[in-house]
Amino acid sequence: xxxxxxxxxxxxxxxxxxxxxxxxxxxxxxxxxxxxxxxxxxxxxxxxxxxxxxxxxxxxxxxxxxxxxxxxxxxxxxxxxxxxxxxxxxxxxxxxxxxxxxxxxxxxxxxxxxxxxxxxxxxxxxxxxxxxxxxxxxxxxxxxxxxxxxxxxxxxxxxxxxxxxxxxxx
Numbered sequence: 001x002x003x004x005x006x007x008x009x010x011x012x013x014x015x016x017x018x019x020x021x022x023x024x025x026x027x028x029x030x031x032x033x034x035x036x037x038x039x040x041x042x043x044x045x046x047x048x049x050x051x052x053x054x055x056x057x058x059x060x061x062x063x064x065x066x067x068x069x070x071x072x073x074x075x076x077x078x079x080x081x082x083x084x085x086x087x088x089x090x091x092x093x094x095x096x097x098x099x100x101x102x103x104x105x106x107x108x109x110x111x112x113x114x115x116x117x118x119x120x121x122x123x124x125x126x127x128x129x130x131x132x133x134x135x136x137x138x139x140x141x142x143x144x145x146x147x148x149x150x151x152x153x154x155x156x157x158x159x160x161x162x163x164x165x166x167x168x169x170x
Contacts, residue, residue, distance in 0.1 A: 003062055004059050004061055004070055004099070004102075004104060004107070005059070005060055005062065006059050006107050006108060006111045007058060009047060009072075010048070011049040012044070012049070014047040014049070015043070017043060017069055020071070021039060021043065021094075022039065023096065024092065028129070055076065057112060058071075059071040059072065059099070059107060059108055070095060070098075071093075071096060071099055071104045071108060072092070072093075073092070074090075074091045074093075075088050075090045075124075076088070076091065077121070083122055085121065085122040086121045087116070087122050087123040088115065088121055088125070090124055090126035091126075093105060105138060109124075112124055126139075127153055
């Protein structure tokens with residue numbers, strides 16, 4: 001594989017990342033929430049050049065008309081009182097199959113760490129699927145002494161979110 005570059009997502013980039021998000025969802029056997037074309041539009045509207053709901057780093061093949069995305073790191077800034085400061089929560093890290101093992105994931109994480117240092121953020125947090133042994137091995141290589149929280153992750157969505165919002169608090 002030829003060299004690549006890591007850049008922050010800009011206007012129009014998230015539309016090009018839509019197919020990679022679809023590929024990631026298929027990899028994890030997660031159903032598509034919407035049609036792929038709609039997904040790309042939503043990503044663009046919600047992303048860095050739109051509503052700013054998240055930020056994204058993209059690994060591209062060398063610049064030019066033929067440049068294509070090799071992977072991405074989608075993240076948000078978070079604040080946690082226990083650490084008294086900002087950090088980054090890495091929501092999704094994905095590298096295409098053809099680019100795996102070629103340091104693309106490592107480069108995305110390195111750039112994310114540099115953003116933290118440049119912004120004065122204190123940490124990067126992320127979750128890894130307990131059963132994704134390849135991802136866990138990768139994370140152990142880049143952060144062997146990382147703080148492993150003895151926590152469980154919870155999520156409320158869909159009907160459960162509606163039910164939670166309507167619980168009487170009197």
